[in-house]
Amino acid sequence: GNSVTQMEGPVTLSEEAFLTINCTYTATGYPSLFWYVQYPGEGLQLLLKATKADDKGSNKGFEATYRKETTSFHLEKGSVQVSDSAVYFCALFGRKYIFGTGTRLKVLA
Amino acid sequence: DAGVTQSPTHLIKTRGQQVTLRCSPKSGHDTVSWYQQALGQGPQFIFQYYEEEERQRGNFPDRFSGHQFPNYSSELNVNALLLGDSALYLCASSLINPEGGYGYTFGSGTRLTVV
Numbered sequence: 001g002n003s004v005t006q007m008e009g010p011v012t013l014s015e016e017a018f019l020t021i022n023c024t025y026t027a028t029g030y031p032s033l034f035w036y037v038q039y040p041g042e043g044l045q046l047l048l049k050a051t052k053a054d055d056k057g058s059n060k061g062f063e064a065t066y067r068k069e070t071t072s073f074h075l076e077k078g079s080v081q082v083s084d085s086a087v088y089f090c091a092l093f094g095r096k097y098i099f100g101t102g103t104r105l106k107v108l109a
Numbered sequence: 110d111a112g113v114t115q116s117p118t119h120l121i122k123t124r125g126q127q128v129t130l131r132c133s134p135k136s137g138h139d140t141v142s143w144y145q146q147a148l149g150q151g152p153q154f155i156f157q158y159y160e161e162e163e164r165q166r167g168n169f170p171d172r173f174s175g176h177q178f179p180n181y182s183s184e185l186n187v188n189a190l191l192l193g194d195s196a197l198y199l200c201a202s203s204l205i206n207p208e209g210g211y212g213y214t215f216g217s218g219t220r221l222t223v224v
Contacts, residue, residue, distance in 0.1 A: 102149070
């Protein structure tokens with residue numbers, strides 16, 4: 001079946017550091033891929049998406065590229081801020097969402 | 110434009126009891142999906158409702174049931190609560206055929222604690 005694997009956290013960075021959160025997937029067909037963010041005490045917010053191979057999703061300085069050959073969708077940001085501290089979920093969508101286990105990011109001032 | 114509204118926000122129940130969680134979808138959406146997010150885990154799909162019928166179901170026991178009303182709002186019912194049912198329950202609304210998963214709106218969830 002479909003599945004998503006993402007790196008375990010927590011990831012702790014200093015402000016303005018470079019961020020990478022790895023995500024790989026297993027799927028039949030060609031699912032859409034997503035990154036969602038969850039701030040403390042809140043639900044899920046869509047961060048970015050990509051619907052086909054080689055698509056790059058981007059939003060608020062975050063980027064991820066749909067790599068079919070490596071079945072990956074790694075999340076990157078060039079310079080993180082304290083306000084980026086949250087839990088990040090990689091997900092794929094076939095007929096429903098399949099989420100990874102989440103990666104907690106802590107950014108220190 | 111109101112998003113997805115879930116109630117209550119927090120709930121404490123005793124093992125063996127029954128619970129009902131409620132969800133009002135975003136205006137214009139006709140489909141509601143429910144997810145269970147255990148502590149430290151990603152959300153897991155429970156089921157999806159459209160036209161007042163269950164259209165898809167994840168790997169959850171029959172203790173989990175739902176309903177959708179003519180105004181598209183939905184309820185999630187859990188019977189015979191277990192400690193392991195403690196989780197954040199998320200409702201997501203959409204149109205029945207969203208483009209590749211885009212167009213889902215998630216609510217802030219109901220935090221259920223079973224003691």
